[in-house]
Amino acid sequence: MTTNLGNLSDGAGTEQPVLTIDRLQVTFATDGGDVHAVKDVSLNVGAGEVVAIVGESGSGKTVTAKTILGLLPETAISSGAVVINGNNVISVSQSTLRKIRGRDVAMVFQEPSTALNPVFTVGWQIAEGIRAHSTDGRRLSAKEAKERATEALRKVGIPDPETRVNYYPHQFSGGQKQRVVIAAALALNPGLIVADEPTTALDVTVQAEILQLLRDLRDNYGTSIVLITHNMGVVADLADRVVVMYQGDVVEEAPAKVLFAEPRQEYTKKLLAAVPHLGRNSASEGARGRLHQDGKILVEAKNLTIEYPGRFGRHGFKAVNDVSFTVSENEVFGLVGESGSGKSTIGRAIAGLTRTTGGSLKVLGYEMLDFKERTFRPLRKDIGFVFQDPAASFNPHLTIGECVAEPLLIHTRPGAAGARKKVGELLEAVQLPASYAERYPHELSGGQRQRASLARSLALNPRLLIADEPTSALDVSVQAKVLDLFKDIQEQYGFAALFISHDLAVVDMLSHWVGVLYKGRLVEQGIGNQVMGSPQHDYTKRLIASLPVPDPDEQARRREAHRSLLGG
Amino acid sequence: MSTPQLTRAKEPLFSRLPVISHLKKSVGLQRGMLIVGVVLSGIFLLTSIFAPLLAPYGYSQLSDDSGSFPTQEAPSAKHLLGTTVGGYDVLSRVVWGSQTAVTVIIVSVAMSLFLGVVLGLLSGYFGGWLDRILVVVADAIYAFPTLLLAIVISIVISRGQSSFWGGIFSCAFSITVVFVPQYFRVIRAETIRLKAEPFVESAKVLGASSVRIIGRHIFKNATRTLPLMFTLNASEAILTLAGLGFLGFGIEPTSAAEWGFDLNKALADTSSGIWWTGVFPGVAMVLTVLGLTLVGESINDLNDPRIRGRKRAGRTPVPGTPAGPELPANPAEAGKS
Structure with missing residues (x-):
């Protein structure tokens, strides 16, 4: 099973791109008339290359990604060419398209919890993709497919894959679920993975792990990755080359380092300037002590506890546990x-949308514990x-x-x-x-x-x-x-x-x-x-x-620091 | 970033009305179905409005200047659709019957709408014991067979038989009792969903009172599905009314014409080859129900953007794109992806 893992890196020497998109146009029929989601997009992805497509909402990046797998809805028509291993995805028959999916190209979705079916074990779901394709002219038995699924889970760093292959999706955390989705995408060793906002639904600390995993896949197995994202930090962290899209057109295409260092187009410059950068223009710059402490204290939390009642026979869930802080006038x-840290719960409690259950929370002098x-x-x-x-x-x-x-x-x-x-x-x-x-x-x-x-x-x-x-x-x-x-x-x-x-x-x-x-x-x-x-x-x-910063060189340094932090 | 300016002028009130706006955005088969439904329902409505003009005789007329009507006479020039066993003119009975049907629909649906919406809003928004009791009552009503319940209520209200308005109200009341739980459930479910929406929470944070939140923020949003339910329930109301009439709990022939009652009387005729007394009221009922159902189902499909059919994209040239890329030679291939 492991013998066929490395074969793609052999092909990296040849100049044949894994994916070629040529003058792609996609138009949707809507109530308001035709919408030209993708107007004219051409790009190549080489073997072992990570190409990021960035753009804001409505730029056509996700539509482009879906076209690569032939996943557009019926209301869309597309023209141009999307060539994967010699097959034009736009014009091939449905049965050929099914063969291409999974074997030549696979997709990683944004929301891992909805991409997995809750009533099947993850092993079954990964094996389903494996068994849908014949290997060496025959279909794999259920047992072999499961072995391969276990192997795929091991590859994406799920601990103890032999046991966990039988787990259901809800038994995994969000980051692990995304690993499972990636494992399913990897199961047949496709040369290309299309990752549509793979870390957007995840927390920053988990995002760093998933990005590391994607990087390892590229380094170890030579998988090419098309990364669709709006997060410039993620791009700086992972991408070799960047394609910037705006309103259905490619605005700029450049190697990541070049793009971040010297963007050529006006739009790219504006986009990069708008990205918040940790440590730049901090509101508390130069402050020695806490500001605005001369005014009245408007919100005062003392050992605040907010507990959501548990179901029968279970303990409640403490969303906020023993938190004390103050907010003064002007501050x-x-x-x-x-997610799940209780930050929104505190905000809602102050606004009287959630009841507090312990400690004390004074809002404008009103004790929220006896809220009416x-x-x-x-x-x-x-x-x-x-x-x-x-x-x-x-x-x-x-x-x-x-x-x-x-x-x-x-x-x-x-x-x-x-x-x-x-x-x-x-x-x-x-x-x-x-x-x-x-x-x-x-x-x-x-x-x-x-x-x-x-x-x-x-x-x-x-x-x-x-x-x-x-x-x-x-x-x-x-x-x-x-x-x-x-x-x-x-x-x-x-x-x-x-x-x-x-x-x-x-x-x-x-x-x-x-x-x-x-x-x-x-x-x-x-x-x-x-x-x-x-x-x-x-x-x-x-x-x-x-937290990835939008600067490839700085991000590479931070990555090393992060790794040593986790190691030590 | 420049945002597209959506300054499209507000469309006139007429084209925003439920059925008309749906007609405008429909295409193909869905449009055909909607048009058939609208035409059938239109004929039904017009017939009921102009019944006094259209019907050659009164609904309870048994004779004219030339003497009493013959009984069970086959369709002829004088009686276009023949006469019944009681000597009534079938055509007149069918035409007048539409009036009874419309009245019952309006009264019953209006009552159930009002009760169902109010109870649904209160129950969904406040929850608690009120909600629990109302849900149990609604479930209990659901457990009864519709027609049985209608019969029971009809007996309670009018002891079975009665005058025009008495009959209409007993039918309408019984249909109301059956329909209120439906409206109640839909509105309650919508209200519960809307209660968690940020815009309702934002009203709460602003300090709006519960009455204001329900009246201003929830009501309009929760009642979007009502036109659909109205059309579907209207057809069900006709069937319930006909069922009551058929079983003999309807309106007496001297008070009003009622299709179900006529069908009941025509039952004995079928074995003796007299078809016109049963077929015409039956056809009238089928067409009316079909028309209303088609309208309702079409509205349902058109309201859902996932089911609604659209004109194919790409018929109009792409503005602002270079002329370079051409569409593939075979349009069927392009549509596949």
Whole structure:
């Protein structure tokens, strides 16, 4: 079984590319007429090469990736050529296409938990792909296929594969699930793997491991990888060559080092400049002590515990465990943590959306432990909340103007003209034209919606603003603008803010004081750039070391440092 | 990054109405089905509105100037669809019957809609003991066979037989009781889903009262599926009404014309070769139900972007792309991928 693993690296010497895309065009039929998702894309992927396709949402990168495997929906038509091992994927028959999939090219999906079927063991799912293809003219027996599945799991670094081949997907963690998906892709030893945002759904520390795994695959087995991503850090970490896409066209193509060092196109320059870079323009730059401590304390948590009730006979789950911190007037408190660390729960508890179960949480002097909606409601006008997904946080049936006016109508009686005037002012404060008040949420782009969301939360001049991952659903360039706006407005209005994010670089850009959450505990807090620069706690160290930076040379150094950190 | 400006003018109210907007975005077979459904339902509605003009005689008329009508007479120039065993004109009965059907649909669906939506919203939003009780009641109603339940209620309300409005209301009430759980469940499920949506939470964070949240934020979003349910339930209401009439719990022939009652009376005729008394009310019922169901099913398919058919892409030239790449010679191949 192991003999056929290395054969692809022999072919690396020949100049035959593994994948050739030539003048690819893809058009979708939609209600609004034809959409030209991919306009004119040509690229080659050589053996053992990692080519990253980067671009923002709507740039056509995922459509390009799906075309490589012939996975486009029926509403799409494509033209041009996508050649894998001499077969043009666009024009071959369905049965040939089935043979190509898995054997010549395989795909790794974004969300590992939905890519695996929960009712079958992972071994069965990997073996399914193996048995779908005949090897040496015959189909493998179930036993042989399972052996190969075990082998594939070993290759991707799942410990004790003989036992775990019989496990179900829910018995693996998120990162391990992604390893299983990669194992399934590798099972037939395809020369090419298409990875569509393989680490986007994963935490930073897990992302680093998966990137390492993909790199090992390339180094050890000569597998070519097409990496679709929006994360410049991931690109810098893994890619040999980068293709930048914008609105269905290839804007620039260059080796990774060249692209990051001297981007030629205007769009690429803008894109790279927008990427938040850890350690650059920190909000707490030059601060010696904690800023803004002269004002009143607005939020005070003492040994705060929030427990979700468990099912019958089981213990509850402690989402937040013994956390103490304060947020003072004018201060931006950044809360960082990975998924499940309890950061959102704290934000929701402060806004009265989740009940606290232990310790003490005082919000504007109100003890949340004896929370009553009726008594807390008067305080709500002093608290603003910005939600993660701007698309979902607006009622689709109300116009932006009506949505922004909601808080005014609830807490004050401004009259129609007064409300309209105030809405206009608010929209202008967040740099949206006042005429946007007439529009419906779906008529705005993601960034515009998030601005409107900010306008709504500012409508009553709150003393405290809670922003729960406000930019994680946005593209990088949009994110940069929204963050700038947030910073300006915070200085202008002078509210205190709790800024929650999983992105260290983003938190550092805005926050004066940063808290790091890990499994419900606040493991470290301090001045933003000190936490980022010289972390004290082991977890913070690991977190910061795993964050890929958008600079290939620096990232290579950091990678070594990260490896030694894990080794030691 | 420049964002595409979506300044498309709002379409006039007429083209945003449920069926009309669906008609505009349909293609091919789906469009054909919808049109057939709309035409059949249209004929049904128009017939009921203009029944006094269309029907040659009254629904309970047994004689005219030239004397009483013959019984069980085959279709002739005077009685286009023949007469029944009781001496009624079949054509007139069929035409007037549509009026009864429409009235029952409107009354029953309006009542069940109102009750179901209100209970669904309250139950879904507040939850707790109210929710539990209502769900148990709804489940209990589900457990009864529809027609049996309708019969029981019909007996309770009108002791079986009654006048026009009495009959209509007893039918409508019994249909309402059967339908309320359906509306209740759909609205409750939607409300529970919407309750967790960020825009509802954001209203909560703003300090909006529960009444305001339900009325302003949940109601409109939860009731999107109602046009669909309305059409599907309308056809079911007709069948329930006909079933009641057939079993003898409907409206007396002197109070109104009712297809199910006529079918019941025609039952004995079939063995003696008298087909016109049964076929025509039956056909009227089938076509009406078919029309309403086609409209409902088409709306259902068109509401789902995954099922909805679309015009093929690529018929129009690609603007702004270089003329270089050509489409493959065989368009079927291009569509395959």
